[in-house]
Amino acid sequence: MQSEQNSLTPTTTGAKIAFESRYASSPNEVKTMTTEGLRQAFLIEKLFVADEFRWTLSFFDRYLTGGIMPVSGVVSLEAPEQLKAAYFLERRELGMINVGGPGRVVADGVAYDLEYKEALYIGQGTKSVEFMSHDEDKPARFYLNSTPAHTSCPTRKVSRQEANKLEMGSLETANNRTINQMLINKVLPTCQLQMGMTELKTGSVWNTMPAHTHDRRMEVYFYFEVPEGQAVCHFMGQPQETRHIWMQNEQAVISPNWSIHAGAGTSNYTFIWGMAGENLDYGDMDFCAIPDLR
Numbered sequence: 001m002q003s004e005q006n007s008l009t010p011t012t013t014g015a016k017i018a019f020e021s022r023y024a025s026s027p028n029e030v031k032t033m034t035t036e037g038l039r040q041a042f043l044i045e046k047l048f049v050a051d052e053f054r055w056t057l058s059f060f061d062r063y064l065t066g067g068i069m070p071v072s073g074v075v076s077l078e079a080p081e082q083l084k085a086a087y088f089l090e091r092r093e094l095g096m097i098n099v100g101g102p103g104r105v106v107a108d109g110v111a112y113d114l115e116y117k118e119a120l121y122i123g124q125g126t127k128s129v130e131f132m133s134h135d136e137d138k139p140a141r142f143y144l145n146s147t148p149a150h151t152s153c154p155t156r157k158v159s160r161q162e163a164n165k166l167e168m169g170s171l172e173t174a175n176n177r178t179i180n181q182m183l184i185n186k187v188l189p190t191c192q193l194q195m196g197m198t199e200l201k202t203g204s205v206w207n208t209m210p211a212h213t214h215d216r217r218m219e220v221y222f223y224f225e226v227p228e229g230q231a232v233c234h235f236m237g238q239p240q241e242t243r244h245i246w247m248q249n250e251q252a253v254i255s256p257n258w259s260i261h262a263g264a265g266t267s268n269y270t271f272i273w274g275m276a277g278e279n280l281d282y283g284d285m286d287f288c289a290i291p292d293l294r
């Protein structure tokens, strides 16, 4: 089935929904965790399966991390039964960045075409959201983040040019990178969700160093463009009690509001960050001096 031909009068296929809930963990609990325990609590291993919504609900700020890769026609966003909602966005807002081939999202009848690395924000109250790929041999991969919302903000696409760009770090400290702030209040209004994408330059491997915490928000990192045979070591935990999780390409990791979130790759890579909480001020982080890390 050619998605493009369907896009004007979409016929919805019944997409499967995988849903997992994760409790919020405390710092004292995390100190005692094994490698496997850490991975079960924080790592999200698989986000893209053909025509299947894969959701992980974190009880930190009720953040939903998910993925959808439409390959056989149009797939429609439905509320997992665990949300006890009449429709997915009844009490939520949704952000996404396409990390696959070109695709289309139709929100309450309005179509948005998303190329690689383009973002879309969909406001609370939007009843119908449909996803499709323009070429099922090169399917779109929509990386999805959703948070509770108590008011409706307008749906809007944010292209790469519209992102607010911050040049950070240096090659000398192996952390030269561009932060693309995409779904952020400098660019568009949102309720509490913020999303963006950070691209590391060749030869730079460290993100978010010096590391920081922000009590006011939790965060989720999604690593991609990790070359075959390489990996990213993600650091978490309280600044004086850090732990690490080895991450493969296209995996995500939940960062509690009390935890640092930084990583070093065996090559450069790109990652998407998403946040939720009570303060939309991106710059309110508490920095940890590098020599003080333990």
Ligand SMILES: O=C[C@H](O)[C@@H](O)CC(=O)C(=O)O
Binding pocket: 168, 177, 179, 196, 197, 198, 207, 208, 209, 219, 261, 273, 282, 285
């Ligand atoms: O709170 C902000 C987030 O952790 C990220 O935006 C940080 C980041 O992309 C980086 O420094 O590389």
Ligand SMILES: [Zn+2]
Binding pocket: 212, 213, 214, 219, 261, 285
């Ligand atoms: Zn952060």
